[in-house]
Amino acid sequence: MDNLVYQTYPQVTFATNKFINVPIILQYDDTPIISIVKEHSLGFTTEIPIYHADGTYLAKVKGTRVYPTASGKKAGIVMRSLKDITICEMGSKILFEIQHQTGDSFRASAELYTQTGCFIKSSDKPVPVVVKPNGEELKIGGMVMSNCSFQNVRIGILLRSNGSIAIGCN
Numbered sequence: 621m622d623n624l625v626y627q628t629y630p631q632v633t634f635a636t637n638k639f640i641n642v643p644i645i646l647q648y649d650d651t652p653i654i655s656i657v658k659e660h661s662l663g664f665t666t667e668i669p670i671y672h673a674d675g676t677y678l679a680k681v682k683g684t685r686v687y688p689t690a691s692g693k694k695a696g697i698v699m700r701s702l703k704d705i706t707i708c709e710m711g712s713k714i715l716f717e718i719q720h721q722t723g724d725s726f727r728a729s730a731e732l733y734t735q736t737g738c739f740i741k742s743s744d745k746p747v748p749v750v751v752k753p754n755g756e757e758l759k760i761g762g763m764v765m766s767n768c769s770f771q772n773v774r775i776g777i778l779l780r781s782n783g784s785i786a787i788g789c790n
Contacts, residue, residue: 629647632654632656636766638663640769640772641654642656643657644774644776645666645776645777646740648779648780650779652667653732653734654668659682666681666683668681670692671731671733671735672710675734676687676691676695677691677692678697678710679717681708685716685720686708686716692710704719716731716732716765738781764779770787
């Protein structure tokens, strides 16, 4: 045998919950918002699309790198790399922050829009907050999902524009 490479399943912590071998952590309708992809040189990493409130696809975040689209460059997306943090801005608004930690780990915080203009705010709180374009929050009941583990499902959290949520979907 040539070389053996041992790769553990990717594990991501999102909103206090662990997702093990789950390719799509968060999806809104048919659009993956936080995905896990395998890069030949990196192993597993995250992939996150960044949309403007009007639905324009501005950039793709892959791991700790941000790749502006042609529309993003035209809109004035600016990347700033500081010590231990990469910031993606448009005008004076921060769209995305990636905080570099030890080794290959990183922490991301974002206020993201979907293709349809829904707003998703990601933080360390148990459930992401989703706001429709008209300002109305999606109603997902009084559910608090914290410190749960999901393994070997296709989608961890599926948020739908009709206000429903599905957890651990295949």
